[in-house]
Amino acid sequence: MKRKLFLFSLLVGLLAAGFPAVAQDADSPEMADILRSNGKIYIVLITVLMVFAGIAGFLFFLEKRISKLEKNLKNK
Amino acid sequence: MKIAWWKWLTLALMLYVLVMGFLGPVPRLHILNETIRNLYFHVPMWFGMILLFATSVGYSIHYLATNRIESDIRASAFTQIGILFGFLGLTTGMLWARFTWGEYWSNDPKQNASAIALMIYLALILLRGSISGVRERARLSAVYSIFAFAVLIPLIFILPRFTDSLHPGNGGNPGFNPYDQSGKLRPVFYPAVFGWTLMGVWMADLLIRVRILKNIQTENEA
Numbered sequence: 001m002k003r004k005l006f007l008f009s010l011l012v013g014l015l016a017a018g019f020p021a022v023a024q025d026a027d028s029p030e031m032a033d034i035l036r037s038n039g040k041i042y043i044v045l046i047t048v049l050m051v052f053a054g055i056a057g058f059l060f061f062l063e064k065r066i067s068k069l070e071k072n073l074k075n076k
Numbered sequence: 077m078k079i080a081w082w083k084w085l086t087l088a089l090m091l092y093v094l095v096m097g098f099l100g101p102v103p104r105l106h107i108l109n110e111t112i113r114n115l116y117f118h119v120p121m122w123f124g125m126i127l128l129f130a131t132s133v134g135y136s137i138h139y140l141a142t143n144r145i146e147s148d149i150r151a152s153a154f155t156q157i158g159i160l161f162g163f164l165g166l167t168t169g170m171l172w173a174r175f176t177w178g179e180y181w182s183n184d185p186k187q188n189a190s191a192i193a194l195m196i197y198l199a200l201i202l203l204r205g206s207i208s209g210v211r212e213r214a215r216l217s218a219v220y221s222i223f224a225f226a227v228l229i230p231l232i233f234i235l236p237r238f239t240d241s242l243h244p245g246n247g248g249n250p251g252f253n254p255y256d257q258s259g260k261l262r263p264v265f266y267p268a269v270f271g272w273t274l275m276g277v278w279m280a281d282l283l284i285r286v287r288i289l290k291n292i293q294t295e296n297e298a
Contacts, residue, residue, distance in 0.1 A: 028104045045098045052094060056087055059278060063079055066285045073292055 089271030121165030128158035148214035
């Protein structure tokens, strides 16, 4: 379980590191650079990740419950 | 607790998509601005819906060929999660349209067609709910599901291309390629489609397992 989690975070990190930095032009369309320079976009990202963690946690909870029921019914 | 390997893959893909979806580089486009990131969240709903409905058709055919009730359970679960994805696609699309095309609903051919397609699938749920015989319900909904998918494809992929549409890839335009000349979107978009679809499969899987258990239980009682 711990090994799996480690490999999994390694994978995410490697994928994220493969992206080049954003280039900027003087007269390019307006983007949310300020949010990112403030670092506040990370707050939104963390919020989304927390919500997703909650959803994933719920899926695992259901997995556990259903596996238990499946085991009980098979033993009958 | 043992969990299928593809569920770990789902989590990895989703984490990658959420992180890169917000922080990854995107092309700088007028009007769209940062909403181009919706490509990773709105469009995969439709791709996911199509793939879930296609899976449902597979199980429907399998039911008609074998009469195994488990295939009916699988087909109906995939249809239901597909409808959920469709509604999420519709509502997220309306929000995106409000701030780029100016209106929640512009009677865009693709908007109308996908609304009709969802109505057809909602009718399948109604049909299932109105039949009490298990075998009859399974047979009718298998036939209906194949029919609905056959209508869905021209509605979403063919008819909107004959007219002018606000959606990219219609009225003779290519897909999202002109928006992604630097190839920044694809490395997140394709994993997004794959990850969100697997999320749908996971949800369907849980639904199926509960219903199979319920089925065993009622058979034991009878």
